[in-house]
Amino acid sequence: xxxxxxxxxxxxxxxxxxxxxxxxxxxxxxxxxxxxxxxxxxxxxxxxxxxxxxxxxxxxxxxxxxxxxxxxxxxxxxxxxxxxxxxxxxxxxxxxxxxxxxxxxxxxxxxxxxxxxxxxxxxxxxxxxxxxxxxxxxxxxxxxxxxxxxxxxxxxxxxxxxxxxxxxxxxxxxxxxxxxxxxxxxxxxxxxxxxxxxxxxxxxxxxxxxxxxxxxxxxxxxxxxxxxxxxxxxxxxxxxxxxxxxxxxxxxxxxxxxxxxxxxxxxxxxxxxxxxxxxxxxxxxxxxxxxxxxxxxxxxxxxxxxxxxxxxxxxxxxxxxxxxxxxxxxxxxxxxxxxxxxxxxxxxxxxxxxxxxxxxxxxxxxxxxxxxxxxxxxxxxxxxxxxxxxxxxxxxxxxxxxxxxxxxxxxxxxxxxxxxxxxxxxxxxxxxxxxxxxxxxxxxxxxxxxxxxxxxxxxxxxxx
Numbered sequence: 001x002x003x004x005x006x007x008x009x010x011x012x013x014x015x016x017x018x019x020x021x022x023x024x025x026x027x028x029x030x031x032x033x034x035x036x037x038x039x040x041x042x043x044x045x046x047x048x049x050x051x052x053x054x055x056x057x058x059x060x061x062x063x064x065x066x067x068x069x070x071x072x073x074x075x076x077x078x079x080x081x082x083x084x085x086x087x088x089x090x091x092x093x094x095x096x097x098x099x100x101x102x103x104x105x106x107x108x109x110x111x112x113x114x115x116x117x118x119x120x121x122x123x124x125x126x127x128x129x130x131x132x133x134x135x136x137x138x139x140x141x142x143x144x145x146x147x148x149x150x151x152x153x154x155x156x157x158x159x160x161x162x163x164x165x166x167x168x169x170x171x172x173x174x175x176x177x178x179x180x181x182x183x184x185x186x187x188x189x190x191x192x193x194x195x196x197x198x199x200x201x202x203x204x205x206x207x208x209x210x211x212x213x214x215x216x217x218x219x220x221x222x223x224x225x226x227x228x229x230x231x232x233x234x235x236x237x238x239x240x241x242x243x244x245x246x247x248x249x250x251x252x253x254x255x256x257x258x259x260x261x262x263x264x265x266x267x268x269x270x271x272x273x274x275x276x277x278x279x280x281x282x283x284x285x286x287x288x289x290x291x292x293x294x295x296x297x298x299x300x301x302x303x304x305x306x307x308x309x310x311x312x313x314x315x316x317x318x319x320x321x322x323x324x325x326x327x328x329x330x331x332x333x334x335x336x337x338x339x340x341x342x343x344x345x346x347x348x349x350x351x352x353x354x355x356x357x358x359x360x361x362x363x364x365x366x367x368x369x370x371x372x373x374x375x376x377x378x379x380x381x382x383x384x385x386x387x388x389x390x391x392x393x394x395x396x397x398x399x400x401x402x403x404x405x406x407x408x409x410x411x412x413x414x415x416x417x418x419x420x421x422x423x424x425x426x427x428x429x430x431x432x433x434x435x436x437x438x439x440x441x442x443x444x445x446x447x448x449x450x451x452x453x454x455x456x457x458x459x460x461x462x463x464x
Contacts, residue, residue, distance in 0.1 A: 045077075046335070047075060047076055047077065047338070048076060048077040048078065048079060048335075048338075049076060049077075049078055049079070049104040049105060049333075049335050049338050049339050049342055050078075050079045050081070050102065050103045050104050050105070051078055051079065051080050051081070051103065051104065051105045051106070051107075051342070052081045052083075052088065052091060052092055052095065052103040052105070052106040052107070053080065053081070053082055053083075053088065053105075053106065053107035054082075054083065054084070054085050054088045054107050054325060055082045055083060055084055055085075055088070056085075056325065057363075058159065058160055058325075058363070058365040059082065059107065059159070059325075060082065061355060061359055061363060061365075062159075062346055062351075062365075063080050063082060065351075065354060065355070065358065065359075066078050066080075069345075069354060070342065070345050070346075074338075074341055074345075076338050076341060076342065078342060081103070088106075088107070089112075092106045092107075092108065092112075095330070096116060096121040096122065096330055097119070097121060099121065099330070099331060099332040100332065101330060101332035101333055101334060103330055103333075104329060104330060104333040104335045104336070104338070104339040105327055105328070105329055105330070105333075105339045105342060105343060106327075106328055106330065107159065107325050107326070107327060108122075108156060108325075108326055108327075108328045109323065109324060109325055109326065110144075110147040110148055110156070110322065110323060110324045110326065110398070111410070111413055111415060113147075113148050113150070113155050113156040113326060113328060114147075114148075114149075114150045114155075114409055114415050115415060115416070115417055116155070116328065117149075117150035117151075117153070117155040118150060120331055121330065121331055122155050122156075122328040122329060122330060122331055123155070123328075123329045123330070123331045123333070123336060124153040124154065124155055125153075125154045125155065125156075125157065125329070125340065125343075126153050126154055128340040128344070129154060132340070132344055134344075134348075135344045135347075135348060136349070136371075137154070139349070139369045139370050139371050140157070140158065140347075140368055140369060140370075141161070141367075141368060141369065141370060141390070141393050141394060142394065143322050143393055143394065143396045143397065143398060144158045144161050144322075144324055144367075144368050144393070146398055146399065147322055147324065147398045147409065148324065148326050155328055156324075156326035156327060156328045157326055157327050157343050157344075157347040158324040158325070158326045158347060158367070158368035159324070159325050159326060159327060159346060159347055159365050159368070160290075160324065160325060160365035160366060160367050160368060161322070161323065161324035161325075161366075161367035161368045161393060162288045162289045162290040162321075162322075162323050162324070162367050162389075162393070163288075163289050163311070163320040163321055163322055163323075163367075163389065163392035163393045163395075163396050164219075164220065164223060164286065164287060164288055164289060164311050164320045164321045164392065164412075165286070165289055165308050165309060165310055165311055165320060165388055165389070165392045166180075166184065166189065166284060166285075166286050166308070166309040166310070166311065166312060167277060167284065167285045167286075167287070167291065167292065167295065167306055167307075167308055168180055168192075168283060168284040168285075168306065168307050168308075168309065169196075169277075169280075169283045169284070169302070169305055169306060169307075170305055170306065170307040171305050172196055172199050172200065172203070172283045173192065173196060173283070173307075175199065176195055176196055176199060178192055178195060178196070180192070180307055180309050181309070182309070182310075183309075183310055183313065184309050184310070184312045184313075185312055185313055185314060186224065186227070186228075186252065186312040186313070186314055187314075188312070189206070189256075189284070189286070189312045190252070190256050190260075192205070192284070193205030193206040193256065193259075193260040193261075193283070193284060194259070194260055196283040196284070197259075197260045197283075199283060200280065202281060203280060203281060203282060203283055204260060204261060204262050204263065204276075204281065204282045204283070205260030205261070205282070205283055205284065206256065206257070206260055206261055206262075206282060206283065206284040206285065206286070207261060207262045207268065207272075207273035207276045207277060207281075207282040207284070207285040207287075208220060208253060208256065208257045208261055208262075208265070208268075208273070208285075208286060209221075209268060209269050209270065209273060209287070210257055210261070210265035210266045210267065210268050210431050210434040210435075211266070211267055211268055211269035211272070211431065212424065212427040212428045212430075212431045213269070213423075213424055213427055214413065214419060214420045214422075214423025214424045214427060215413075215420075215423075216269045216270070216427065217269075217427040217430060217431055218412065218413075218423045218426070218427050218430075219288075219321060219412045219413075220286055220287060220321075220412070221249075221250065221253055221427075221430070222321075222411070222412045222413065222423075223311060223319045223320065223321050223401075223411060223412055224249045224250075224252070224253050224319070225245070225246050225249040225250065225402075226316060226319055226401045226402040226403075226411065227249075227311075227312070227313045227314045227315055227316045227319035227402070228245050228246075228248055228249035228252070228314050228315065229245040229249075229314070229315045229402065229403045229404075230243060230245035230246035230247075230248070230249050230402070231245075231246070231402050231404055231406060232246075232414050232419075232422075232451060233406070233407050233408075233414060233451065233455060234404060234405075234406075234407070235404070235405040235406060235407050236407070236459070236462075237407050237455040237458045237459045237462070238455065239448055239451030239452050239454070239455045240451075241426065241444050241447040241448040241450075241451045242441070242444040242445050242447065242448040246444065247440060247441065247444055250430060250433075250440050250443070250444060251440045254430065254433050254434050254440055257434055258434060258436070261282075262276050262281065262282050263281075265434050265435075266431045266432070266434045266435040270287060270288065270291070273285050273287055274287075274291050274294060274295075277291075277295065277302075278294065278295060278300055278301065278302060279301070279302075280301070280302060286311065286312065288321075288323070289320075289367065289385070289388070289389040289392050289393070290367065292306070292308065292382075292384070292385035292388075292389065293362055293382070293385075295385075296381075296382070296384050296385060297362060304384070306384065306385075308384070308385050308388035308389075309388075310388070310391070310392060310395070311392065315403050316401070316402060316403060317395075318392075318395040318396070318397070319401075320392040320393075320395060320396050320411075321396065321411045321412035322393065322396040322398050322411050322412075323412070324367070324368065326347075327342075327343040327346060327347060329343070347368065349369065349371055351365075352364050352365065352366075352369070352372060352375075352378075356375075356377055356378065360381075361377055361378050361380070361381045361382070362381050362382070364378060366378070366382070366386075366389070367389060367393060370390075373386050373387065373389075373390045396411060397411070398410060398411050407458065416454070416458075418454045418457075422447075422450055422451060422454055425447070425450055426443070426444075426446070426447035426450065426451075429442070429443035429444075429446055429447065430443050430444075
């Protein structure tokens with residue numbers, strides 16, 4: 001029940017949380033120690049590779065195109081294991097931590113890759129990049145390469161990527177005599193949300209995620225925290241979850257979504273906000289650049305009515321996040337040469353051309369190469385959002401997203417293994433604040449206790 005721990009002494013609450021975190025860590029170790037969990041992979045002979053990947057639509061397209069194109073050209077057979085996101089993350093963690101070599105390639109995000117690189121679970125790609133100039137690493141957008149690297153070496157190649165920006169109904173704002181600033185601040189966005197709230201029957205001013213989850217609510221909210229001057233941890237791992245700047249940002253976000261946000265906000269994630277904007281239930285939405293393709297699709301009832309502005313700011317020059325699904329090679333793989341050939345094809349310019357010609361340019365896995373945004377065929381279908389997307393990705397700074405130095409890379413997350421648990425637990429209380437069941441102060445005070453437990457580990461390591 002919300003507020004049920006209010007009168008429990010802080011030291012008791014912290015002991016309980018430490019025990020819960022320790023139990024979670026033990027469970028993770030137990031799970032990741034199970035080498036070779038699940039079926040698939042590991043077969044096919046020397047001239048084949050095994051790929052473990054998420055079942056996103058772009059990945060499924062890749063699976064369909066591989067045999068008639070990559071295999072036909074290289075004679076390398078690719079055995080795919082394709083799973084939903086939560087399942088594939090679990091299986092990749094188990095497989096790569098055990099280093100059984102069952103899979104040669106896996107789809108990882110820019111959250112996992114630096115962590116896996118430090119653990120030596122994945123192989124650096126620099127020698128392959130140097131020997132394969134046709135791949136053209138310089139064409140990969142700089143922030144993508146940076147976020148998929150560790151200690152100066154590249155460990156992943158993006159398949160597709162995204163940042164975040166503000167999407168809004170041009171016609172609704174115009175009817176109110178409102179012009180969206182070229183580089184809006186969060187206060188300007190809040191003022192516009194108030195003015196367009198109710199502009200059409202049943203329409204709310206803005207949609208912002210309220211669904212709990214480190215990758216749901218805290219994806220947009222951490223970018224708000226960054227630009228308000230807050231941070232999860234300072235450079236020396238001092239936790240700042242209930243600091244004034246963090247609190248101000250969360251209070252602003254909660255107030256905005258409670259006053260002018262979508263119906264059912266505490267349960268609304270990416271999909272719910274996307275549907276709200278497409279169906280005309282909200283006038284604005286701050287979220288992933290990848291959503292624009294759906295907004296501008298031929299079957300969208302509001303196609304052509306949207307404008308796109310940079311992620312709103314307060315104290316920073318930019319505030320958009322950075323995310324990619326990328327390819328990495330397991331360190332234990334005995335087929336690294338063939339693995340690189342597959343990756344260089346799947347993340348290459350020719351593959352994008354193939355998708356555009358075979359499946360249509362709206363299905364190109366974009367957001368990773370500069371050349372994509374110079375391709376006339378792609379721009380013909382993506383002209384409304386192509387340049388705002390590229391600008392958002394290029395402006396993202398995963399090593400310096402706020403006003404102070406950070407102890408770990410990451411914009412909408414802190415790139416440490418403990419963050420998914422920390423972020424999700426804090427998000428549950430912030431979502432309760434959006435629902436009016438607790439206060440922001442209570443939520444962040446509890447979050448500070450959790451962050452202190454995480455910080456303690458890293459501070460002890462730095463002292464050793």
